[in-house]
Amino acid sequence: MKFSLSEDQQMVQDMARDFAKSRIEPIAMEFDKSHQFPQKLIKEMGELGLMGVNIPEEYGGAGFDTVSYSLAVMEIAKGCSSFAVTMSVNHLVCEIIRLYGSEENKKKYLVPLASGDHLGAFCLTEPQAGSDAQNQKTTAKLDGDDYILNGKKAFITNGTYSDVFIVTAVTSAKDAPKKEISAFLVEKDAEGLILGQPEHKMGQCASNTIEVTLENVRVPVSNMLAGTNGFKVMMNGLNSGRIGIASLCCGLASSALDEALSYAKDRQAFGKPLNRLPVIQDKIAEMGTLLEASKLMTLNAAYVKDSGSNYVKSASMAKYFAAENCLKIVDQALQIHGGNGYISEYKIEKLYRDARITSIYEGTSEIQKIVIARQMTK
Template sequence: MIFEPGWYDRINGAEYQQLARSTRQFVDAELRDRAQYLDEREEFPEDLYQMMARLGLFGITIPTDMGGVGADVRAYSVVMEELSRGYASVADQCGLLEMVGSLLATHGTRAQQEAYLRPMLRFERKCAYAITEPEAGSDVGAITTTAHRTAKGWRLEGGKIWIHNAPVADFAIVLALTDKEAGKRGMSIFIVDADRPGYGIGPKEFKMGQRASQVGALTFDAIDLPPEALLGEEGRGFQMMMSVLDKGRVGIASLSVGILQAAIEASIEYAKMRHQFGKPISDFQAIQWMIADMAQSLQASRLLVLDAAARLDAGEDATVYCSIAKCYAADAAVRHVSDAVQIHGGIGFIRGIEVERLYRDAKITQIYEGTNQIQRQIIARHLLK
């Protein structure tokens, strides 16, 4: 590690250091050697996720009486960083369960928690988080999926695209309009089982990076839902979804840090091994400066993430700090994983080399959980209001 084990201890306390080490042991023993295979096959590693569930790597911030770990956002950021150092697709599953778990833990009924939250954290049921539509990406308010009241409950119609876990999910958390006239105040969230008539699964998307995470479309063709499918209060869906975004952005920032950590480790190892002009390329100033810049951005990103997480844990309004951390860390990952490919030279452009995969995996961090342009808009509005 470019920053030795123990920095968690100095910043956050021994319990975080132990969490980091135990997660790192899982990553090094079970994940890193499989990452390239999973990327090539675009394979959903259910056995790894079941192992993670047994190790307590899902539901980090979910209360223990609901089946979670009962830790804080700082602990979640530690787990996300360590997992993505191994493979970002696997970290994404942890992040997805944290987001859906937070919604179910905060707004779900006891029956919903027993039916969905606990089995999900044991990885006995797989979830999807369905917001995005063709005309509603950054502009969530533009969704057109609707849910109308019926004599027996609700009828859901519409569709979603680019939904994480859509090809494999047993149920989906779906944002829909229940009052078109009310706009964002007329949105509600529904829990929709994949075996309901009218639930359609589109083809799996073939992505540039993070290829082992399954993404696809969902369609809802007049699905009849019972009243208990509604999650939380009617008309509060937009606010509920937004309430978990800060944690989600800390998660993506942490994932970005993990990708950059893996890239700098690979770059140092290769620079010491590769010889040109009679000496290792690590002796050349051009290489040294790239590695030094990577280290600076890595440490800055990590500290921004920890600051944002600590603010969330303290109950502060941390939205702008989460946006800063996500934007900076994602940009740093994309910029410096490119440097890692450059350090590797021609071999860095070859499939099967770790930094080539990291280069592809990093790009999406600037896009999901709100594009970095949206993050800059949030930051600027906060400063200029």
């Protein structure tokens, strides 16, 4: 297997790294403290092609592969994971429209999303339906040439600033023998679409997360994606999204390791730098190994997707492994900082808070293991 990057992949990685270092890192702590959404910088990312890295150029994207996208997310997440999750969710929305949207949908919605002119949100989770996605209560009832949507969605990333929402809803009757779920494209100015106040989160505070309520929202039939196969739309979207979140985990963990290495080099204890103490060297060796393995699993999942093969197992393995080890790496990086790591003026305190969500969103670690086991035993 060839482990070297192509010229295009290297170019995308370098561009994302340069942007993260010059534009994101200098303001990441400030945006975290203010809980401010970096709308201007997200626009700049779009201008660089970072909001549609692996979407075909004919639909407004940069036209690169999934490996390039994964590398870009890693670099952006190293600057700040709030930017990376905003980018990842927008790509998830783009991917779903690319796979299931009509040509009209692609021209109207995908082109501005992939080019960075617009922002997208994925509305799956509900107050009573997180991992149990089939338990959603939002409904869509046919009325002439429209569907009327009613319900409530929770933890919607990008919600306040999105131009289009992919909303899942139950289209079957209550007494139907089988529950049918469909996905719809809903525009931001649709009457009855109510956007809640931003959630005050523990971490990834510069990303936008809200509750979305739908009260008799009319959506044209032409904005339905894949008919009544909405559950397939959801799962395929999440499979793709898991590569993005695994990449985010790698970038976040890489930043934490850098902080630990820098601190261990400068800090003195027992008459020598921390990085000369065997107990600290043991931590550094384990952190570095776990990070390298996470990157390889993540890039392999991206490679498998690009090859056209079934990548469900690879994506879930990468997301599970990268998220769990991101938590371990960030935890040990803070431990190396000692009491200073608990103080907000140190970057590792932010990284610790940012990391906690990674084993929860885009499918919890427990759900990933269920997906992996099913793929291995079918």
